[in-house]
Amino acid sequence: MSDDGNKQSMTAKIVGAGVTLVAAWAVQKLIDAVWTRTKGHKPPSPDSTEPDIKFGEVATAAAISGAAISLSRVLATRGAAKLAGRAARR
Template structure:
């Protein structure tokens, strides 16, 4: 019976970790959109956007977005793991 309880706790931890990581990534993206809009007057460019966005701006937006979202996911996952233990 204890083995079943441990397995259930492990599954709960994994699900919670995924949910928290996705939420953190979404929040990070919203913050990036707000900050970028205040700084540059428009939302960050995306790969699928047609228009006159320069490559440097697209590369900067991709770099900032990737780094911030990855960091938010790592911190959220670690926080959830600590919470469960």
């Protein structure tokens, strides 16, 4: 592979990582806002030791957060790869 190809590949990886982080952050903020609006409080954190938080609520928050963040990572990574492919063809 040429040096240009390596530079483009490294640039695509860096951009992809940045986009993925921003997407995960945005999804978490959205989940927090929706949870707060529907439940009246922020979602429980995994390290919370408050005894009045029900296990079902913790499990639901973890499942929703995990699924949404994983999906956003996949979409962000694919989008960044598609963009890098278009840039490489030009």
